[in-house]
Structures are given as structure tokens and as C-alpha cells.
Amino acid sequence: MYKGIAVSPGVVVGVAYCLDGPLGQSEVRKLPDEAAIPEELERFDRALRLAAEDLDLIVAKVAVQIGGEESDIFRSHLQILRDPSLLAKVHEGIKGARLTAPSALQAVLKEYASVFARSGQELFQERMADLRDVFARITAHLDASPAVDPALAGLGSDEPIVLVTHEILPSQAISLGEMPIAGIVTEVGGGTSHAAILSRSRGIPAVSGAAGIIGQARTGDQIVIDGRDGIVVLRPDAEMLVAYRKMQRDFFELKDRLVINRDQPACLSDGTLVELLANVNTVADAATASGVGASGVGLYRTEYLFLTHPDVPDEEEQYENYRKVVEAAPDRTATIRTLDLGGDKTVPYLGRQHEANPFMGWRSIRLSFEHPKFFEVQIRAILRAARHGKVSILFPMITTLEELRHVNRLVDEARRNLKRAGIPYGEDVKTGVMIEVPAAALCIEALLQETDFISIGSNDLIQYLVAADRDNPKVAHLCDPLSPAVLRMLRMVFDACRRTGTPVTLCGEMAGQPRSVLVLLGLGLRRFSMSPAFVPTIKTLLSSVSTPQAERFTHQVLQLKTRDEIRRYLTERLHEISKDLELFDFT
Structure with missing residues (x-):
């Protein structure tokens, strides 16, 4: 059993389809000599143009099928394609290090991954998925292959499938909406990733942060996703399978x-x-x-x-x-x-x-x-x-x-x-x-005199009240909305609002x-x-x-x-x- 992050709600029993490891890893290759550099630069520029054409089509498609905000994700991919500093790094890899265009892309990606990892901030690391997505699209045109991973495009089974992978790139999340995908499990990513937003828009149940599952899952394995609280069960026993199948049926019937x-x-x-x-x-x-x-x-x-x-x-x-x-x-x-x-x-x-x-x-x-x-x-x-x-x-x-x-x-x-x-x-x-800092809750009477209404942001208020990071698995249990301290603080705020008539x-x-x-x-x-x-x-x-x-x-x-x-x-x-x-x- 794996405890991850609930990204998109739903209870699913399905069959695992595994994509092994982080996408986009390949061996470093060099050009045979300097004479090959101009042709490689031209090949790279042509792939850039084709990738941009892809993205223009995707922007239009997503805007119609899902919404304008989701299409902005792919507009940001177009901005990455046109980033002069990033393109200069790829050109330098081809000209200076005599790398092939795919290897130059991988070198730049590795450099950015290192910088983002050192930042220690989840969002920077999630934005790496966008860079990988753009680079994979360019590489696909360099190799004259489809932009979306062929394994995903080939999922034609009639049986519902749970995709198990290191991460899902945004363009893959879009493609999954047209395939028989029952759910998604990833090792990395969080609730703010673009793929998470798209999964929710598509109504695909998903759990992220299931660390280590790639090393254990095999294509064809029975798998359960409990998207209510981020639980993934690999190869459930018969008793567990019966229980989760009933839960899945009850969930969708009740929904x-x-x-x-x-x-x-x-x-x-x-x-x-x-x-x-x-x-x-x-x-x-x-x-x-x-x-x-x-x-x-x-x-x-x-x-x-x-x-x-x-x-x-x-x-x-x-x-x-x-x-x-x-x-x-x-x-x-x-x-x-x-x-x-x-x-x-x-x-x-x-x-x-x-x-x-x-x-x-x-x-x-x-x-x-x-x-x-x-x-x-x-x-x-x-x-x-x-x-x-x-x-x-x-x-x-x-x-x-x-x-x-x-x-x-x-x-x-x-x-x-x-x-x-x-x-x-x-x-x-x-x-x-927004009341999300305990100091504001304790001074609520004064604030209510000079505001029209208040909203309580309980997620932050709770973690600040109990001094525990809700995303840290070692202390997240302390961030309990039903703890006595939380309920007493809420009562204090509600009572003050009732006395002043503040919504x-x-x-x-x-x-x-x-x-x-x-x-x-x-x-x-x-x-x-x-x-x-x-x-x-x-x-x-x-x-x-x-x-x-x-x-x-x-x-x-x-x-x-x-x-x-x-x-x-x-x-x-x-x-x-x-x-x-x-x-x-x-x-």
C-alpha cells in the first residue's frame, strides 16, 4: 500500500499500465565533426517550428474542449519554445560541445533540473514537467516520432487502465482524456502541477507522490486508487479487491x-x-x-x-x-x-x-x-x-x-x-x-470593525496554529481540522462575527x-x-x-x-x- 497525495477525486479498481522511470532519459551523443554542426542547427530549428505548430493546434483544441485557462498552460509552452536564453544554451551545446540536438536538449534540461531541485520548492520542481514536455515535443520532431509517448497512444484496450508512471506531462494529460484511462498514479508531482489541474478538468482520478511504486508495479497488475485520501493498493488480495470494487461502485452510483x-x-x-x-x-x-x-x-x-x-x-x-x-x-x-x-x-x-x-x-x-x-x-x-x-x-x-x-x-x-x-x-x-494567521484570529474583534466580511482559510490557519507543515508526512497528522485547538479558535471567530453581524x-x-x-x-x-x-x-x-x-x-x-x-x-x-x-x- 502506498500513501500519496490526493490529486483528483474518485475510487478506481483497474489494471496497471507502467511507463518506467522519468521520461526523456537517453545516452549522450556527439556529432562526428564540426562540418555537421550547421545541418544539426537547421534540424533543431525545423523541429522548433513544427513543435510550435503542434502547440498552436493544442491551444485551440484545449480552449474549446476544456477551457481557456487550461489552454494557457500550452501558451506558456510556446513561451518556453521562444525563450532566447534557453535556445541559446541549446545552440551552444550543439556548436560548443558538438552535441546532437537531442543531447543538447537533455544537457540543458539537466542543468535546469539541478537548479530547480536546489530551490527546494515544490512548484519549481513541478514546472520541470513543463520544460520536459516542451523538450520531449521538440525531440519527437527531431526523431520524426509522435509528440506524445507512443506507449500512451497505443492504449487501446477495452479494459479500464490505471497509468503508473514517474510523472505525467501536460500534453499527455490532454491525450489521456481521449483514451480508456481510469486513473493515474505518479511518483512525483502535486496538487498544483499543470497535469494535476488537467486531470481534475478531465475527471480522471489521480494520486501523486506514490514514491517507489515504479520499482514494484508491473503492467497487468491489479491496482486500486482511492483518490479520496491518496491511497494506492498494488496487487490487492481477494478480500480487499471485493471491498474496493464495492466502494468504487457505491462511489459512482452515489455521485x-x-x-x-x-x-x-x-x-x-x-x-x-x-x-x-x-x-x-x-x-x-x-x-x-x-x-x-x-x-x-x-x-x-x-x-x-x-x-x-x-x-x-x-x-x-x-x-x-x-x-x-x-x-x-x-x-x-x-x-x-x-x-x-x-x-x-x-x-x-x-x-x-x-x-x-x-x-x-x-x-x-x-x-x-x-x-x-x-x-x-x-x-x-x-x-x-x-x-x-x-x-x-x-x-x-x-x-x-x-x-x-x-x-x-x-x-x-x-x-x-x-x-x-x-x-x-x-x-x-x-x-x-482572509483569516489564516492565528494572530489575525486572536485580534478578530479589531479587524471586524474595518472590513465588510471575512473568509477563513482553514488549511493555512491549521498548519500555522499547530506549527506543522501539512505537506510533511512526518508531521502532517497534526494538521487535523477536528483537533480541539482548531475548533476552539473557530468558535472564537464565529462568535465575534455573530456579535458584529459580519458575514x-x-x-x-x-x-x-x-x-x-x-x-x-x-x-x-x-x-x-x-x-x-x-x-x-x-x-x-x-x-x-x-x-x-x-x-x-x-x-x-x-x-x-x-x-x-x-x-x-x-x-x-x-x-x-x-x-x-x-x-x-x-x-
């Missing part, structure tokens, strides 16, 4: 049943109304939110727009992107979060610096304050997009009242500048604070976890924002529990002293309410 309820109101069994919103990264995600019954977009993460661009998107690009999100959102309602880069998400054009602990350092709103011109451009673009719907602006990682006052001044200044320039913008735009939304992972939702309801929360995939599940849960029930559950939970006691108690209550919904609990 189909839950979607039928998407048009029903989100309310408790006693009629208490609850608002279910969607967390989205792309325009396509916002459109998906409408299809699952969400009442709006509770969190639009703008950083994914920046991550797929070679330079800072200008005001018009940002405005068009935000406008499309608002127009695609249910009821044209969207909360747009300003740039939340840093930590595990960085871009070279905003400057990079080594930090011993990047999650505690130069990130999020702190980075925006460091680049006031870029920040004003983003605020202006959001204000302009607000003409097309009901838009709120959310500021991440606010820690102090001084920061809140500063950001409010910047918003006022952006409004004045737009008015002075005669540029139309939305007049009634609420601004809010509050929770938009972390626990908003889509049934056991956590039971407690949050009892604490008084009535606005949840989650992955669109979880909306039907939570809507069904709401209809199965009353306000007095939830309050009774929560009263009992707050008397318990350990997370294990809380977990056991809530598991029993969830089982009483609905055995089916246990299948969707990720807590």
Missing part, C-alpha cells in the same frame, strides 16, 4: 444520485438556509460550479493566472480573465482573492530569493505590498470586472490591523484613479480579510468534509466554500440534519479532549445520519 439534487435549495432539514459556494482556479471551474448547484464562487484563486504567464499579466488581460470568471459564476457572484504567491507558488518575474522557511516569509499580501504597482493593476482589474456581477475582493494572509488599513487605502486609491481616468468600474464592491465564510478543505461540516454547522457557520465536486455531497448532508441536531453534536464535541475522541464521536453521528456520505468524508 450520480447526488448530482440529481443540484437544483434543490441548500438547507437543513428544519429549513435553515445555508450557502454553498465553490473554490475555483479557472473560468472552466467557475462554469462547473453552476452545474453542481453552487450558489456562487466563494474563492477565485487569481495566482493560477499568474503561474501560467511568462510575465505579469497586464490590466486588460486580468480584467478579461476576471470578467469571464464573474460571467461564468453561478448568479454572477464571485469573491476574487488577490495574488497569493510565495510559499509553494512562485513566479520568476516578481523576484525570487532563498528563504529558510518560505511559508513564514515573503508571500501573499506581503509580496503584493512589495510590488504596489502590480497590486494596483490587479485591484483596478477586479474593480472593473465588478461591473459584470456581484464581486467582492478578498485579501489573503492579513496579519495585523495596520495591514488591513493599508490595503483599504490602496483600494480607495485605485477607485479614485479609475474615476479620474473615466474608466467604468463596479461601485458596490465589498472587501474582506463569514470558511473556504478550506474542511468545508467539503462531512464530519467537519457537522461541527461547523453547530458552531453557527452558514456559508461554506469548497471544491465544486463536493457541493452535491454537502447539500445532501444538510438535508439530513437539523439545526438542533448539529448544535447538540457540537456541544458534545467541545466537551471532548482529544482529536481521536472527536473523530470517533462524529463518525458515529455521520453513520447514523447517512451511511452513504461516509464514502465522501476526507477528514
Whole structure:
């Protein structure tokens, strides 16, 4: 059994198809003499042109079939193809070291891999997949072979297949949508990789970070993916196979049943109304939110727009992107979060610096304050997009009242500048604070006096509260949303919001976890924002529990002293309410 990272939800029982090792490794080859260099350079340039033609077609295809945001991934590949410094390195390998074009590409790739690995940041290492993808495409044209790995193109079996490989490149993820792939298991990659985003868009269950599986799996092996919590089982025994097949069948049958309820109101069994919103990264995600019954977009993460661009998107690009999100959102309602880069998400054009602990350092709103011109451009673009719907602006990682006052001044200044320039913008735009730093939660009373609303980013709030990196397997167990300390801090924040009448939304992972939702309801929360995939599940849960029930559950939970006691108690209550919904609990 392997414990990895849940990248794309779903339970799958299938047959493994293995691609061995990291893609693109080959022996180094040299040209016979200097006379061969001009011809090799010409061969390389021709392959570049053909690769660019490929990418132009893919951009158009992906934009139509999936969405404009996903097609931006391949636009970024075109930028890599045209990067003069990168191409100069390949040319130097051919001319200076007399390498063949494929070997020169491999040498440059190895150099970048070394630099990115030393950075220690997951996102840099994930971006290597994009470089490998582009280089593989060029190499394919150098060798007159298909751009996508022939092994993938040859998957024509009628039986569902689970692809097991070191990593999936973005262009392969696109091709997999047209093949009988039931699931994907990779040794590397994470939830922010482009391949992960594409897998979710395609609805392909996936688990990454299953270290060592390549050395053990063989093509034809029975394999199980539990995408709810990142579990992979290789060659399950008969008893386990029966259990997982039932889980797979139940999962998909229940998923189909839950979607039928998407048009029903989100309310408790006693009629208490609850608002279910969607967390989205792309325009396509916002459109998906409408299809699952969400009442709006509770969190639009703008950083994914920046991550797929070679330079800072200008005001018009940002405005068009935000406008499309608002127009695609249910009821044209969207909360747009300003740039939340840093930590595990960085871009070279905003400057990079080594930090011993990047999650505690130069990130999020702190980075925006460091680049006031870029920040004003983003605020202006959001204000302009607000003409097309009901838009709120959310500021991440606010820690102090001084920061809140500063950001409010910047918003006022952006409004004045737009008015002075005669540029139309939305007049009634609420601004809010994301509570994800314990210091902000402890000073919540002061913050509530100067903000329109708050959203709780439970993922970061929890890891900062317990001083544990949620991505570190040695301490990740401490990042438990059901720990007594977390629940007490949330109660403190909710109580303060109730006293002041301030709207509050929770938009972390626990908003889509049934056991956590039971407690949050009892604490008084009535606005949840989650992955669109979880909306039907939570809507069904709401209809199965009353306000007095939830309050009774929560009263009992707050008397318990350990997370294990809380977990056991809530598991029993969830089982009483609905055995089916246990299948969707990720807590």
C-alpha cells in the first residue's frame, strides 16, 4: 500500500499500465565533426517550428474542449519554445560541445533540473514537467516520432487502465482524456502541477507522490486508487479487491444520485438556509460550479493566472480573465482573492530569493505590498470586472490591523484613479480579510470593525496554529481540522462575527468534509466554500440534519479532549445520519 497525495477525486479498481522511470532519459551523443554542426542547427530549428505548430493546434483544441485557462498552460509552452536564453544554451551545446540536438536538449534540461531541485520548492520542481514536455515535443520532431509517448497512444484496450508512471506531462494529460484511462498514479508531482489541474478538468482520478511504486508495479497488475485520501493498493488480495470494487461502485452510483439534487435549495432539514459556494482556479471551474448547484464562487484563486504567464499579466488581460470568471459564476457572484504567491507558488518575474522557511516569509499580501504597482493593476482589474456581477475582493494572509488599513487605502486609491481616468468600474464592491494567521484570529474583534466580511482559510490557519507543515508526512497528522485547538479558535471567530453581524465564510478543505461540516454547522457557520465536486455531497448532508441536531453534536464535541475522541464521536453521528456520505468524508 502506498500513501500519496490526493490529486483528483474518485475510487478506481483497474489494471496497471507502467511507463518506467522519468521520461526523456537517453545516452549522450556527439556529432562526428564540426562540418555537421550547421545541418544539426537547421534540424533543431525545423523541429522548433513544427513543435510550435503542434502547440498552436493544442491551444485551440484545449480552449474549446476544456477551457481557456487550461489552454494557457500550452501558451506558456510556446513561451518556453521562444525563450532566447534557453535556445541559446541549446545552440551552444550543439556548436560548443558538438552535441546532437537531442543531447543538447537533455544537457540543458539537466542543468535546469539541478537548479530547480536546489530551490527546494515544490512548484519549481513541478514546472520541470513543463520544460520536459516542451523538450520531449521538440525531440519527437527531431526523431520524426509522435509528440506524445507512443506507449500512451497505443492504449487501446477495452479494459479500464490505471497509468503508473514517474510523472505525467501536460500534453499527455490532454491525450489521456481521449483514451480508456481510469486513473493515474505518479511518483512525483502535486496538487498544483499543470497535469494535476488537467486531470481534475478531465475527471480522471489521480494520486501523486506514490514514491517507489515504479520499482514494484508491473503492467497487468491489479491496482486500486482511492483518490479520496491518496491511497494506492498494488496487487490487492481477494478480500480487499471485493471491498474496493464495492466502494468504487457505491462511489459512482452515489455521485450520480447526488448530482440529481443540484437544483434543490441548500438547507437543513428544519429549513435553515445555508450557502454553498465553490473554490475555483479557472473560468472552466467557475462554469462547473453552476452545474453542481453552487450558489456562487466563494474563492477565485487569481495566482493560477499568474503561474501560467511568462510575465505579469497586464490590466486588460486580468480584467478579461476576471470578467469571464464573474460571467461564468453561478448568479454572477464571485469573491476574487488577490495574488497569493510565495510559499509553494512562485513566479520568476516578481523576484525570487532563498528563504529558510518560505511559508513564514515573503508571500501573499506581503509580496503584493512589495510590488504596489502590480497590486494596483490587479485591484483596478477586479474593480472593473465588478461591473459584470456581484464581486467582492478578498485579501489573503492579513496579519495585523495596520495591514488591513493599508490595503483599504490602496483600494480607495485605485477607485479614485479609475474615476479620474473615466474608466467604468463596479461601485458596490465589498472587501474582506482572509483569516489564516492565528494572530489575525486572536485580534478578530479589531479587524471586524474595518472590513465588510471575512473568509477563513482553514488549511493555512491549521498548519500555522499547530506549527506543522501539512505537506510533511512526518508531521502532517497534526494538521487535523477536528483537533480541539482548531475548533476552539473557530468558535472564537464565529462568535465575534455573530456579535458584529459580519458575514463569514470558511473556504478550506474542511468545508467539503462531512464530519467537519457537522461541527461547523453547530458552531453557527452558514456559508461554506469548497471544491465544486463536493457541493452535491454537502447539500445532501444538510438535508439530513437539523439545526438542533448539529448544535447538540457540537456541544458534545467541545466537551471532548482529544482529536481521536472527536473523530470517533462524529463518525458515529455521520453513520447514523447517512451511511452513504461516509464514502465522501476526507477528514
